[in-house]
Amino acid sequence: MSTLSSVSEESSGPVQRSIAARLTEAFAPSELQVINESYMHSVPPGSESHFKVVLVSEAFEGQGRVARQRSVNRALAAELAAGLHALSMETLTPEEWRARGGAVSASPRCLGGSKSDS
């Protein structure tokens, strides 16, 4: 499993990078994880067919679940048409993300040796 955005891009594939780029552009997310879950499905090793995205953005304020997922699907229409087979997603506002403790669990990189400190 490889995630993208908070983690290095070295192990990510082209579809994974493209998903991350489109979502970054469309939602200016405060948190973005693009997880390749293809290995969990019956596809060849190294496939980029099944993804999960965790997307935290102020753009979701005031929107219901269906509207949020539709806007993500729209941003990734090209990828979906080109063979992205499954897209699981968690779409949250920053407030919802904090409320469920996401900010805390997603910040191990802040526990020490932060690049910005050096």
Place this chain on the structure above:
Amino acid sequence: MGIRSRLKRRLLTLAGRDQERPAERADRRATASASGASALPITAVPTGPPAPVLGTEEVRASIEEDVRNNPVLLYMKGSALMPKCGFSAAVVEILRQHDVSFETRDVTTNATLRQEIKEFSDWPTLPQLYIGGEFVGGCDIVREMNENGELSAALKQALN
């Protein structure tokens, strides 16, 4: 046959309940007649033209009617007994936990339905759940609603 009953019949065909092709049906009837199992003389066996391939408009109309007539309707890959996809299986499992009766439609047996349901729902992936004629969402949303109690409330409201 009226437009409604014709639609209904096509809907059943769409849903994969009646996968027998007209030609096979005619063959069987002919065999039955020949062996004397039918009172119809063999010359009276209705052959007729093959059923027309459903157009986009008809499929869309059949989806509308299907959604309206079934309080809990799941478009999925495979059947409730034999799901062909983990996400579809997960939603079936959740619905089962609620002990409600629900209908499923297998999009893998019909390419037109598979395409049209995505357009109809404005949703590019399967499964897709409808409750009380309203689009609810896919696996992620159903899971979340199951965990926070919203699914239970929606099912109760639709089935009362």
